[in-house]
């Protein structure tokens with residue numbers, strides 16, 4: 657019996673619904689003692705705050721995309737985790753939206769990790785509401801995420817009618833690749849964990865540095881932000897800024913944490929409980945490098961400060 661720690665990699669393009677799926681999973685009674693390792697693309701790991709914590713820690717890898725610039729940091733961090741007095745029972749890795757999961761999966765073939773852990777599967781989420789509208793560069797990346805997958809989960813099925821969804825699957829998926837649909841991350845735990853599908857020999861780890869095609873900017877402030885101005889700023893950047901997310905200290909609701917998400921043209925704001933400590937806005941924006949600069953993103957977010 658293989659007693660090594662199973663590892664599931666959750667991949668998918670920016671905003672595809674990885675954090676939503678992981679939160680659903682962590683809230684399920686059937687989820688065992690899972691540790692989550694999160695790698696956000698931006699310098700600040702907003703996801704670490706957005707993932708619901710249970711008994712286990714959520715660990716983060718910041719300052720770059722795990723599949724390229726900080727791969728060796730990840731190997732060192734995983735080795736420390738696996739050899740600690742309290743190793744995880746199960747490890748979930750949420751990759752950054754611009755990561756190639758094949759490159760992350762390949763590290764589980766390294767002897768310093770393969771003694772302790774085994775790749776259980778690579779799950780790739782495809783966002784049916786946005787996949788067709790992405791740029792060619794993003795399509796290239798999404799293709800590599802699909803090619804590395806053992807299971808596809810089509811997310812946001814609620815936003816696209818069945819006929820259009822079928823056309824997307826015909827264009828993007830291979831006939832023999834298992835796939836299922838999910839709305840708001842609702843997927844049975846039994847199809848996600850301990851599947852023993854991971855096959856390191858079939859994993860390809862392309863060398864191209866695709867994340868260079870995206871730019872990320874982080875902005876934070878302890879002065880409150882106008883909700884209306886923030887919405888206006890996000891709309892102005894709409895096509896160039898594909899993804900943004902953050903926790904906002906809002907003029908309009910100063911006592912509550914407001915979480916917002918922008919994916920493509922869709923912007924959602926939600927209340928997320930009272931502040932625990934000093935209120936502070938922290939936002940990460942990710943855009944196409946040929947359409948916007950980090951400075952422009954920060955400037956637009958700055959404009960949202962002050963009375964609406």
Ligand SMILES: Nc1nc2c(ncn2[C@@H]2O[C@H](COP(=O)(O)OP(=O)(O)OP(=O)(O)O)[C@@H](O)[C@H]2O)c(=O)[nH]1
Pocket residue numbers: 668669670671672673674675676677703752753811812813814815838839840841899901917918919924
């Ligand atoms: N309508 C709808 N929205 C969804 C669904 N799944 C996720 N979302 C929304 O999509 C947005 C992005 O979801 P996340 O789970 O943060 O996506 P992510 O893949 O973790 O994002 P990054 O880590 O930034 O790449 C949020 O506003 C979610 O509420 C779904 O099935 N239907």
